[in-house]
Amino acid sequence: MKSRRFFMDKVLISLACLSVVIAIVPLASILYYVTVRGLPAINLDFFTKLPPIPVPGAVGGLGNAIQGTLILVGLAACIGLPFGVLSGVYISEYGRNFYGRTVRFLGDVLIGNPSIVVGILGFTLLVQPLHGDNLAAGVFALSVIMIPIVSITTAEALNLVPNSIREASAALGIRKWRTSLLVVSNAKSGVATGALLATARVMGESAPLILTIGISTQWYSGPTAPLASLTYYIYYFGTSGLQNWVDLAWGAAFLLIVMIIGINLAVRLLTRGRRAYA
Amino acid sequence: MGAGRSRADTIFKALVLVFASSIVALTLIFFYELTTGSSHTLGEGFAFITSSTWGGSIGNFYGVLPAIYGSVVTSAIALLIGVPVSLGVAVFLSELSPGRLRAPVSFIVELLAAVPSVVYGLWGIFIMVPFLTHNIYPFFQAHLGFLPIFQGYSTGQLPMASILDGGVVLAIMIIPIVSSISRDALQAVPDSQREAAYALGATRSEAIRISVLSYARSGILASIFLGLGRAFGETIAVAMVVGDTPRLTSSLFSPGYTLASLIVTQFTEATGAAYISALVEAGLVLLIVVFFTNIVARYLIGRLTKSREAASYL
Numbered sequence: 001m002k003s004r005r006f007f008m009d010k011v012l013i014s015l016a017c018l019s020v021v022i023a024i025v026p027l028a029s030i031l032y033y034v035t036v037r038g039l040p041a042i043n044l045d046f047f048t049k050l051p052p053i054p055v056p057g058a059v060g061g062l063g064n065a066i067q068g069t070l071i072l073v074g075l076a077a078c079i080g081l082p083f084g085v086l087s088g089v090y091i092s093e094y095g096r097n098f099y100g101r102t103v104r105f106l107g108d109v110l111i112g113n114p115s116i117v118v119g120i121l122g123f124t125l126l127v128q129p130l131h132g133d134n135l136a137a138g139v140f141a142l143s144v145i146m147i148p149i150v151s152i153t154t155a156e157a158l159n160l161v162p163n164s165i166r167e168a169s170a171a172l173g174i175r176k177w178r179t180s181l182l183v184v185s186n187a188k189s190g191v192a193t194g195a196l197l198a199t200a201r202v203m204g205e206s207a208p209l210i211l212t213i214g215i216s217t218q219w220y221s222g223p224t225a226p227l228a229s230l231t232y233y234i235y236y237f238g239t240s241g242l243q244n245w246v247d248l249a250w251g252a253a254f255l256l257i258v259m260i261i262g263i264n265l266a267v268r269l270l271t272r273g274r275r276a277y278a
Numbered sequence: 279m280g281a282g283r284s285r286a287d288t289i290f291k292a293l294v295l296v297f298a299s300s301i302v303a304l305t306l307i308f309f310y311e312l313t314t315g316s317s318h319t320l321g322e323g324f325a326f327i328t329s330s331t332w333g334g335s336i337g338n339f340y341g342v343l344p345a346i347y348g349s350v351v352t353s354a355i356a357l358l359i360g361v362p363v364s365l366g367v368a369v370f371l372s373e374l375s376p377g378r379l380r381a382p383v384s385f386i387v388e389l390l391a392a393v394p395s396v397v398y399g400l401w402g403i404f405i406m407v408p409f410l411t412h413n414i415y416p417f418f419q420a421h422l423g424f425l426p427i428f429q430g431y432s433t434g435q436l437p438m439a440s441i442l443d444g445g446v447v448l449a450i451m452i453i454p455i456v457s458s459i460s461r462d463a464l465q466a467v468p469d470s471q472r473e474a475a476y477a478l479g480a481t482r483s484e485a486i487r488i489s490v491l492s493y494a495r496s497g498i499l500a501s502i503f504l505g506l507g508r509a510f511g512e513t514i515a516v517a518m519v520v521g522d523t524p525r526l527t528s529s530l531f532s533p534g535y536t537l538a539s540l541i542v543t544q545f546t547e548a549t550g551a552a553y554i555s556a557l558v559e560a561g562l563v564l565l566i567v568v569f570f571t572n573i574v575a576r577y578l579i580g581r582l583t584k585s586r587e588a589a590s591y592l
Contacts, residue, residue: 005481012483016374019366020383023457026450027390030401037404083297090298094291103298105576106305112504112572113308113565114511116538120561121308123545124315148301177290204394207513207542214546231396235514238400246404253397264392268385 031257038254041247046255051217051233054242062252064219068228069256071220072135072213073203076142080202081195083143084150085184088191091151092158093180104155110148118144119208126212133214133226141208146198153194157187193267200263204256206231230256308565316559318552326559332524333556335549340556342537342563344524348441349536349564352516353509355445356452360509361502363449364456365491368498371457372464373486384458391454399518402447407519410446411436415531430529439521442530444539447515452505459504463497463582464490500578507571511564513538537564 045061052060091104118141126137161183169179184191206229214226215236221227230252238249319326319340329341371384415436418428431437467490475485491498521533522543535543537560548554 005484009481009483012486013374016366016369019363020370020387022363023367023387023390023453026406027386027393029405030393030397033401033405034397083300086294086297087301090294094294095298100298103301105580107301108576108579109569109572110301110305112507112511112568112575114513114538114568116511116513116541117308117312117561117565117568120315120541120558121311124311124558125307144304147304151298151301175284176287180290180294200392204392204396206394206396207538210514210542211545231394234396234400235518238396238403239518249400253400256394257397260392260394261389264389 034250034253034257037247037250038252038257041251042254046248046251050219051228051237051248052244054240054245056242056244058244060248062228062230062233062248064216065228065230065233065252066255067220068213068216069203069230072138072142072209072227072229073199075135075139076146076202077195077199079139080143080146080198081150083147084198085154085191085195087147087151088154088158088194089180089184091155093176093183095155104152107148107151107155111152113148114207115141115145115205116207116211119211122208122212130224132224133212134224135213135220135227136223138209138213138227138229141212142202142205145202145205145208149198149201150194153197154187154191157190157194158183160190161186189271193271196263196267200260203263204231204260206235210235309562312558312562312565316555316562318555319559320555326556327563330524330526333552335547335553338552340552340559342540342556342560344526345535345537345540345560346563347526348444348520348534349510349538351441351530351534352444352448352520352536353506355442355530356448356509357502357506359446359449360452360505361456364453364501364505365460365498367453367457368461368464369486369491371461373482373490384461387457388454390450395451395512395515396518398447398451398515402443402515402519406447407438407443410443411438415442419531426528427530430527431531436531437521437533439519439533440531441520441534444516444520444534444536445530447519448509448512451512451515452508455508456501456505459501459579460494460498463494463501466497466582467493496578497582500575500582503571503575503578507568507575510571511538511568513542517542537561 045059046063047061047066048063049059049061050064051062052058087103087107091100091107094100095103121144122137122141126140127133130137165186166179166183169182174182209229209232213229215232216226216228234249234252234256237245237252240246313320322339326341327346328343329339330343331337331339331341333340367387371380375383416433419431419433422428471489471493472485475489480488516536517539520535520539522535522539523533525532525534541557541560541564545557548557
């Protein structure tokens with residue numbers, strides 16, 4: 001009787017350890033194959049040339065997609081970060097009331113909102129009125145994804161600042177708004193962590209871009225034109241069945257993973273020993 | 279001049295209030311835009327979700343039953359595989375791991391959430407699906423082939439895209455969120471619970487089951503709801519491996535599609551007001567399901583933190 005209980009204990013404990021292995025295997029496999037298949041596609045042409053025509057053996061690169069992703073993510077961050085950080089300041093510093101709790105709750109709920117739905121919103125608000133895919137709609141969609149993430153991570157970072165700082169500041173007669181900025185500057189590494197992780201997150205978004213910014217075989221040509229992006233090209237080339245296109249899709253996946261995991265590692269090193277919010 | 283009534287204070291407060299209201303506004307705009315955007319097909323009423331007729335570019339009637347079926351089945355497979363693994367990871371991180379392994383293991387598991395959806399899709403098409411189709415699925419066919427869910431194809435003839443493939447990709451993708459939220463729930467269990475179980479002579483696994491898992495069950499339930507929301511709304515990775523075929527069959531080896539994959543694969547070629555409206559309405563169904571799933575999850579988490587705060591006052 002007793003030995004059976006101890007045997008079951010061993011089995012269950014082993015199962016918990018096994019599930020860690022099961023969780024890590026796909027990540028290891030993804031990183032391995034993205035590197036092995038993607039790295040050979042990375043060369044100077046990959047960064048400087050336009051995509052090749054759909055003919056076996058045609059060569060080219062994804063320069064326009066790299067340019068597109070950087071423009072898109074840069075602009076989305078310019079809108080999403082200020083909105084997110086200021087909302088976070090409201091939630092943490094002014095939100096101890098019903099409205100503040102509502103904003104916080106809706107922010108939490110919107111973080112889990114499917115990105116394809118955000119794409120549809122960009123489509124009905126900015127693609128239909130402008131009669132075609134365009135950069136503005138893509139920037140809008142990505143910043144909509146960023147706002148709740150940055151709001152919540154900012155609010156949580158500010159919540160960690162001890163109240164004694166707010167009280168000391170108030171006791172010195174410093175006004176509430178200056179005190180709020182002081183709180184933000186005390187929590188700047190937490191705020192920056194949220195901002196960086198949200199940027200990394202939207203860099204990997206693909207579904208909303210398909211509905212909003214579309215795809216282009218050319219370089220950037222204005223805010224109301226479609227624009228290439230790495231994620232759309234991974235989808236488009238990856239499902240094409242053409243060897244030279246599939247190779248470039250793996251290259252793009254490698255570049256994207258390097259950038260995104262790079263940001264994640266950087267955040268981790270920046271906040272070593274502290275809790276990083278994601 | 280009182281600090282509370284200074285002009286700069288009023289302006290700053292109004293400023294952050296306006297920005298914060300963007301979150302409330304966005305929530306309302308989502309529902310408003312998706313409702314008005316689907317006005318051409320909303321008149322069909324509930325036939326939209328109970329019919330399998332998909333008009334495409336020529337029709338004037340649209341039903342998304344096969345897509346809803348695909349979403350439900352792929353999400354169910356994802357939970358069936360993903361939740362036990364995630365709970366195992368959570369138990370390992372909270373109860374078993376040596377201190378120096380804890381941070382690296384949770385970082386690695388959370389990296390799964392950083393991998394872009396489209397990279398999961400690419401890896402799925404070229405690595406995961408061939409592996410499963412050649413090495414794993416034939417085993418299920420041979421030994422569990424009497425079940426309708428594993429029927430419909432002869433050995434060696436399995437399609438290279440299926441509902442099951444979609445479910446497996448989703449299972450991997452929900453591991454980070456489910457395991458990190460349930461790990462937080464497990465870590466919030468007071469040590470007195472564990473000590474009580476050990477004092478009664480429980481083994482380690484019995485203590486985890488009796489006093490830790492059951493104490494944290496509402497947090498675990500919240501993590502499962504969050505995982506469900508992710509799985510239901512996940513788009514591009516599923517679209518790349520699920521087969522993009524409208525089909526209602528019991529066989530999990532059949533290609534199919536989900537609400538999200540239907541939208542993303544057909545939106546670019548959709549012409550005509552009714553066609554676009556039907557796709558927007560599919561998005562509305564998705565929004566409603568995921569929104570309320572997440573509300574349940576957040577409610578459970580909120581209750582958890584409230585009770586923890588209450589406990590800390592005692």
